[in-house]
Amino acid sequence: MSDKKAVFFDADGTICDMEKGVPDSAVESIKKLVANGHLAWLCTGRSRAFVSRYLEEVPFTGIISACGATIEKDGKRLYNNERTPEVAKLSVEILRKYGLIPVMEGADYMYYDKDEYTTDVNWYTDLITESLGEKWRPIRGNENCMHINKISAKKQKGCNAQQACSELSPYYDMIYHESNNFVGNTIEMVPKGCNKAVGIAAVCRIFHIAWEDTIVFGDSNNDLSMFEYAATKVAMGNASPKIKELADYVTTDMFHYGIRNGLEHLGLI
Template sequence: MYRLIATDLDGTLLDPDRNISKANAESIKKAMSRGMHFVIATGRPIEGILHIAGQLDLVRPGQYAIGFNGAVVYELNPLRQICSCSITGAQVKEMAVMAEKLKVNYHAFSTTRGLLASKPNQWTDVEMTLNKIGCTWIDFSTIPDDEEFQKFMFCGSAEEVQGIMDDVAVYRNDFTVTRSAFCFLEVLNKQANKGNGLKLLCETIGIDKSETVSFGDELNDISMIEYAGLGVAMANAVPEVKKAADLITESNTEDGLAKVLDRIIAVQS
C-alpha cells in the first residue's frame, strides 16, 4: 500500500513549458482523495514551490514539500519548516572565489536574505523567472562568516557546467554536490539531498519507506529514487536515474507520472 508520492518538478511533473497537464493534475487529485500525501521535491525555494502547490490544492494541513534539494522540509499549511540544514557564509565566500577563478557565474540562497548574486547574468535571470523571485546584488566578500545559506550554485551553459565538474569535485567529501539542471551545479550541506529529506519527512509523519513512490529525471533525484519503496524514472531521465530506478515510465510530455499513479490507484482501490 502506497501512502506517499514524491515528485520532482521540471522534467517530471511539469511539461517543457512548465505546466501541469490535465492528466497529471487529475491523477494527483484522485490520489489525494484516497488519503495519499503528494510531496513536491525540488531544488527550488519555497516561493517556487507554493505557486505549483496552489495549482494542485496542496496548500492545506497534512501536505508537505521538500525544497532546496533536501536542505529544507516544509509543512505547507500552516507554512513551517520541519527540518533544515545549511552551509556557512565563510564556505559560500570560498566557493565564490572558486567560481571567479573558473570564470563562471554564481549565486546563493541565504536563509535570511534570499537569492544573492554578484552581478546580473542570464542564469540568475533563469532562477528568478523560474521561481518568481527577486535577487539582491552584493559583493560576496562582505558576507558574514556565520550567515546561513541553503545552497551555493555555479551557473553557466551546459558546456561550461560540464567543464567545471572535475574542479568542483573537491567539494564532494564535505558537501552534497549535484547537477539540478543543465545550467546549475549546486553545493549544499552534506546531509542535504532529496532522499534524506524524504526519509526525515517519512519519519516525522510515520510512513515507512516501503509505502513511498518517487518520480524523477535528473541527477539530484537519484537519492530519493533509491530511497523510495518504488523509484520511477521518466523516459526522458538521464541514464544514471534510469539505472537507479525500479521502473521507467513514459516521458513528462506523455503524462508518465499520471500513468503510473493511475495504475497504483486502480490496484489499491
C-alpha cells in the first residue's frame, strides 16, 4: 500500500451532466488530486467516441471507456475490445426485430439513425449528436462496416427486451438500469466478460497499482462491478440504492461539491 492512490471516476451522474458538463469544483478537485501525486482515471460507460470535450479537458491520467472495453493513456490506445462488423450488423437486426432502438457505440464513431433515435426516445439525443460532431455515423449505409465496443439499446413501449437480450447473450453481458436514472430506458450491452472492474484491473496490472490503492467514485448500476472490485468506494449523493449499499462513504451529489467532499473525506486533497 502506498501513499499514491489511483482514483477511478465514473462520468455521467458522477463528474458530469449531459447538459451542464463538469462542475468547476470537480475540475479543480481533480487538478489538486493529480498535483498531490495521485492518479485520476476516467472510467466511463460512454464509448471513446462519446467522451465529450468537457471530459477531455479534465486532467485525467488516462481513460477507461465503454465499460472497460477501451483503455488509453496519454492519447495512446492500449486496448480496444471490438465486436466484429458481422456481430454488429446482427445486433441491429435483432434489436429492431424486437422493437428496440440500437445506439451502436465505438471508439471512433457512434452509429444511430436520427429518424429512429429521436428526442422523443431520449430528451438528450440532440446533445449527443452535437457532442459527437464528426464522430456520428448513421447505421443506414454502414450496416456492414460498423466498429463498435458496446450498444445502448433503447426500450420502447411494446418491445420484447427479454427476447432480444436472450438472442444477443452469446455476444454481450447486459446491464439493466433503474428507471429513476436518466438512462432508465436503456439496456447497456457490453462485450462478454467486459466491465469497469475488468478495465480497472487491467490498468492496475499494466501500471503496477496495488489493489489496496484503488478508489472508485460512481452513481449508477454500470458502476456495480467497480464497486464490487475496488478497495475504497465512494457513492454520489444521487447514486442508485445498490451503489449506496456497497459504498464506504456516500458524498453529496456532483452539483453540491460531491467530488471535492469525497476526496477531502479521504484526505487526498
